[in-house]
Amino acid sequence: MTSRAQVLVIGSGAGGSVTALELGRAGYDVLILEEGNRYEFSDYGQATPEAMRRLYRRRGMTPILGKVPIGYVEGACVGGSTEINSGFWHRVPQEILLRWKAQFDLDVSEGELGEHYDWAEERLGVGLWKTEWPKSTQVFARGIEAMGWSYSEVPRAAPGCQQSNACARGCPTGSKQGMSRALLPEAESHGVRVLAGARVNRILERSGRVQGVVATLRREGRNQLVRIDAEHVFVCCGPTETPALLLRSGIRFHVGNSLRIHPYLKVAARFDERIDPNESVLPLLQVKEFWPELSLGGGFFSPGQLAMTLSENWPANRGHMADSRYMPQYYVGVRGTGRGWVRPTVFGTEGTLTRYELSSDDLRNLSVGLARLSELLIAAGAKEVYPSVWGVGPIRNQMDAVRWLDELLPKNALSLVTVHAFSSCPSGELRKKCATDSQGRVYGYENLYLNDASILPDSPGVNPQATIMALARRNTLHFVSAS
Numbered sequence: 001m002t003s004r005a006q007v008l009v010i011g012s013g014a015g016g017s018v019t020a021l022e023l024g025r026a027g028y029d030v031l032i033l034e035e036g037n038r039y040e041f042s043d044y045g046q047a048t049p050e051a052m053r054r055l056y057r058r059r060g061m062t063p064i065l066g067k068v069p070i071g072y073v074e075g076a077c078v079g080g081s082t083e084i085n086s087g088f089w090h091r092v093p094q095e096i097l098l099r100w101k102a103q104f105d106l107d108v109s110e111g112e113l114g115e116h117y118d119w120a121e122e123r124l125g126v127g128l129w130k131t132e133w134p135k136s137t138q139v140f141a142r143g144i145e146a147m148g149w150s151y152s153e154v155p156r157a158a159p160g161c162q163q164s165n166a167c168a169r170g171c172p173t174g175s176k177q178g179m180s181r182a183l184l185p186e187a188e189s190h191g192v193r194v195l196a197g198a199r200v201n202r203i204l205e206r207s208g209r210v211q212g213v214v215a216t217l218r219r220e221g222r223n224q225l226v227r228i229d230a231e232h233v234f235v236c237c238g239p240t241e242t243p244a245l246l247l248r249s250g251i252r253f254h255v256g257n258s259l260r261i262h263p264y265l266k267v268a269a270r271f272d273e274r275i276d277p278n279e280s281v282l283p284l285l286q287v288k289e290f291w292p293e294l295s296l297g298g299g300f301f302s303p304g305q306l307a308m309t310l311s312e313n314w315p316a317n318r319g320h321m322a323d324s325r326y327m328p329q330y331y332v333g334v335r336g337t338g339r340g341w342v343r344p345t346v347f348g349t350e351g352t353l354t355r356y357e358l359s360s361d362d363l364r365n366l367s368v369g370l371a372r373l374s375e376l377l378i379a380a381g382a383k384e385v386y387p388s389v390w391g392v393g394p395i396r397n398q399m400d401a402v403r404w405l406d407e408l409l410p411k412n413a414l415s416l417v418t419v420h421a422f423s424s425c426p427s428g429e430l431r432k433k434c435a436t437d438s439q440g441r442v443y444g445y446e447n448l449y450l451n452d453a454s455i456l457p458d459s460p461g462v463n464p465q466a467t468i469m470a471l472a473r474r475n476t477l478h479f480v481s482a483s
């Protein structure tokens with residue numbers, strides 16, 4: 001079966017939805033192909049195992065291989081990872097943009113991105129918390145103030161958040177503005193078609209021109225192979241699947257060799273006072289004192305997540321599951337200066353292999369970060385701090401904490417996770433490093449564009465969604481005005 005669209009957008013997450021909306025508004029005939037399914041909003045907020053089966057890639061269990069394996073989580077549904085993220089919102093700092101200019105010759109200025117951030121913030125209702133901070137935020141603020149460090153409340157794309165603590169299960173109240181709520185309905189009102197359950201296997205190209213794609217459509221338990229032709233193709237499959245698709249299609253120039261991530265180390269802290277983290281929004285503050293290499297903030301809480309953190313030292317810690325109402329979770333996040341790669345597996349079209357090696361700076365920053373976060377939490381009144389590191393902790397006092405300012409955490413005992421990956425196909429004018437030009441056009445191809453997390457030249461050091469959306473809009477409007 002063969003069909004056609006003027007423009008194909010592959011993937012409906014942060015990058016793909018912005019791209020499709022702006023193309024639709026400009027009058028293009030746009031078809032979005034999205035591997036994941038589309039769910040009714042009334043189906044959001046299911047119990048964790050069911051939510052993960054529906055909304056996540058590999059039910060949330062994608063390994064990043066390496067000497068220290070890292071658990072990677074991303075969405076695979078209409079709206080992509082924006083359906084399950086926490087909605088924290090950061091503009092990329094000016095200094096990082098300058099570094100992207102210096103290292104990749106990325107042709108974009110802070111002023112130029114400003115209007116696109118403004119646009120996205122208005123669409124998504126980005127703003128600060130309106131009422132009293134929840135308890136897990138209050139104790140965190142108390143600790144930061146006791147340490148005398150700078151911090152800020154991070155705005156979120158969740159106007160009217162009702163503290164259902166269900167961001168990661170798909171917001172059941174409609175507050176969190178995933179793309180399926182915030183942009184896709186408007187895109188569809190401009191004629192954009194969304195085909196869910198359609199995984200693109202291969203991009204068809206000849207002599208630097210893309211002809212279309214081959215995709216597998218999942219329909220009522222059966223797979224159907226289709227060819228869809230197009231004049232232009234935007235690949236927005238996210239930081240690991242975009243390079244995997246390009247490589248499977250024989251498109252290799254600086255593709256998949258420079259994956260970056262923000263590695264995260266989780267800790268749980270036990271207080272004397274009731275925090276009830278399961279009944280409130282996750283902690284809203286980030287410590288800025290050690291930015292950009294290091295940030296400290298609030299982790300998502302569920303009893304299952306707490307069990308995972310405690311499980312690193314389960315025989316000693318398991319009794320604390322009974323204290324879960326007293327035990328919020330926080331994290332150490334590092335900018336990530338290690339390097340990784342992405343490769344498709346040779347078996348079939350489903351598998352993607354991802355690898356990242358922690359740099360020595362990453363290990364140093366994680367160790368220092370654990371020291372700083374533990375100092376803060378103990379200053380806030382925590383009785384014990386439990387890091388997700390086998391054989392380490394509990395940390396009970398400032399001396400236990402500061403030890404990690406000078407010692408390195410045992411690498412093989414770390415249990416790390418990430419939800420932020422990027423830079424697998426960096427964009428910029430420097431051809432010796434970049435896969436696309438500054439506006440996302442793939443080098444060597446007239447009509448093939450990337451417009452998602454993969455094109456961030458390097459790790460932003462802050463939550464990435466805002467910058468993915470701002471760059472995606474800028475690039476799409478550039479495409480519209482140039483064609």
Ligand SMILES: Cc1cc2nc3c(=O)[nH]c(=O)nc-3n(C[C@H](O)[C@H](O)[C@H](O)COP(=O)(O)OP(=O)(O)OC[C@H]3O[C@@H](n4cnc5c(N)ncnc54)[C@H](O)[C@@H]3O)c2cc1C
Nearest residue numbers: 011013014015035076080081085088200452453463464465
């Ligand atoms: C649990 C979690 C919490 C997070 N919290 C935050 C936060 O608070 N703030 C923040 O800024 N960022 C956060 N992030 C990260 C942020 O959501 C992502 O960086 C962002 O959504 C990436 O955008 P993207 O367009 O590159 O990819 P995605 O949004 O992941 O979209 C990619 C889409 O492409 C589809 N796709 C992939 N391959 C194919 C294929 N071959 N064919 C068809 N479709 C395909 C996928 O199914 C997916 O829907 C979080 C992420 C997660 C998972």
